[in-house]
Amino acid sequence: MNIYLHNTLSGQKERFVPISPDRVTMYVCGPTVYNYVHIGNARPVVVFDTLYRLLKRHYPEVRYARNITDVDDKINKAASDNRETICELSSRYADAYRSDMQALFNLTPQFEPRATDNIGAMIEIITTLIEKGHAYEAEGHVLFNVSTDPHYGCLSKRNLDDMIAGARVEVAPYKKNPADFVLWKPSSDDLPGWDSPWGRGRPGWHIECTAMINAHLGKTIDIHAGGLDLVFPHHENEIAQGTCAHQDERYVNYWLHNGYLTIDGEKMSKSLGNFATVHELLQHWPGEVLRYALLSAHYRSPLDWSDDALTQARASLDRLYGALRGHTPSSCADTHATAPDALQHPLLDTLEQHLADDLATPQALAVLHQLAGEANRSSDTPSRTQLQAVLASAGERMGLLTQDPESWFKWQAPAARDATGNGLDDAAIEDLIQQRRDARKAKNFARSDEIRDLLKAQGIELEDTREGTRWTRG
RNA sequence: GGCUGGGUGGUAGAGUGGUCAUGCAGCGGACUGCAACUCCGCGUACGCCGGUUCAAUUCCGGCCCCAGCCUCCA
Secondary structure: OEEEEOOOOOOOOEEEEOOOOEEEEEEEOOOOOOOOOEEEOOOHHHHHHHHHHHHHHHEEEEEEOEEOOOOOOOOHHHHHHHHHHHHHHHHHHHHHHHHHHHHHHOOOOOOEHHHHHOOOHHHHHHHHHHOOOOEEEOOOOOOEEEEHHOOOOOOOOOHHHHHHHHHHOOOOOOOOOOEEEEEEEEEOOOOOEOOOOOOOOOOOHHHHHHHHHHHOOOOEEEEEEEEEEHHHHHHHHHHHHHHHOOOOOOOOEEEEEOOOEEEEEEEEEEEOOOOOHHHHOEEEOOOOHHHHHHOOOOOOEEEEEEEHHHHHHHHHHHHHHHHHHOOOOOOOOOOOOOOOOOOOOHHHHHHHHHHHOOOHHHHHHHHHHHHHHHHHOOOOHHHHHHHHHHHHHHOOOOOOOOOHHHHHHOOOHHHHHHHOOOOOHHHHHHHHHHHHHHHHHHHHHHHHHHHHHHHOOOOOEEEEEOOEEEEEOO
């Protein structure tokens, strides 16, 4: 099966052909850790985690790196505002980021490089760039000279003249060209800094990714992904550095960019302040609902984030998990990722084809619902069990449906749990259900309904089945 | 000003030159002590104006509107 990906470089969907058939290299731009990440920051992680899962099924090895930027002026400012050290602050939010991403059912990449662990590699590249005449030193800074790169602008499809005409480029007096960007800048004593040939200083934003890619994945990699807002200037500058440092060797073959999350049609961003953090959302919603919502639109389209979208995502997952009820997930669920032939069903191939077609997740989700319908309709137990296994495996390809269905239905929001006295615990619920069962046996339906209404007032929904009464926390 | 995307039914969101997306919500029916779950059935859409065509939501042209990038942002 061929995999097709939309490459920002060509503006077209292309067949994916890795440099080596045995090993795919992939790098996703991670966050700057000066705060909790918002759900928009999680979109590329979830989307490209889905790509990672797809690639793992088709290639023997996928080397996946997702960086953490832990040196940045925003971090310096936040730490100073909080009166804590830069290291304390960045470590805390890096940990929060990892746990947030895990809560969204993202697999952990092989490499999670931190900028501050790779300063040496950055200094090396900067030195090379100076030697080759692509960078110059000025007033303690080292700048990349964009006019030495004839291809500058190839990713974002713009030329230098346009950018200068835009007149929004910061024009520092020491720049040869207004579009030149900083590779290294001086640090005063109160700021984090490292010794370098150009004095004590710290790296500019763009150089870290290039250095870490070179260090962990190689000079030329297959896939580099991130949010649309990184196309310019971040990735454009990376290409300039990466190719100029290596004799014009290609830096990245496939550039992938996800669209924005919006709120009321407006881009969610830290600077606008219209964001919801993953940390906060997880107090009210299961992580899987957030993941489903993020996958419900194609990754390159804008996706409007709202409570209604989350409510719909949850209802959709209720349906899918409802079809899985009574099915015990296999103890080694992740074998599905490496053994795609373990289960056979035409819809599994359909699902795989959708995912291989530039991550058509909305269509893939539709396949999940088709499978759920088939499972619900099947009357005999063996075929139902088989369909449930297929559905679970299909869901797992997208990082969904990996939980025990009963746990899904009994999930209680941390926010509700903390508000004591509000939520009934599981034992109290089971006890009331037992009382209701007795009442029903005695045909005391008034009492039975009374208990059901009482539970409903607490957000607990009951379902009477042949095997007994199930309940769901609404 | 330059450059990108996009406008689909109540809603979210795919897709296609002439037959079905799918979910949620809604309506009718079956099931149920009554419900819930589930199943069966139902609905209507493609920004505006032209053009090409036997046929356009889908192709072409124009227009309107929206979002984004050009500055830190996934």
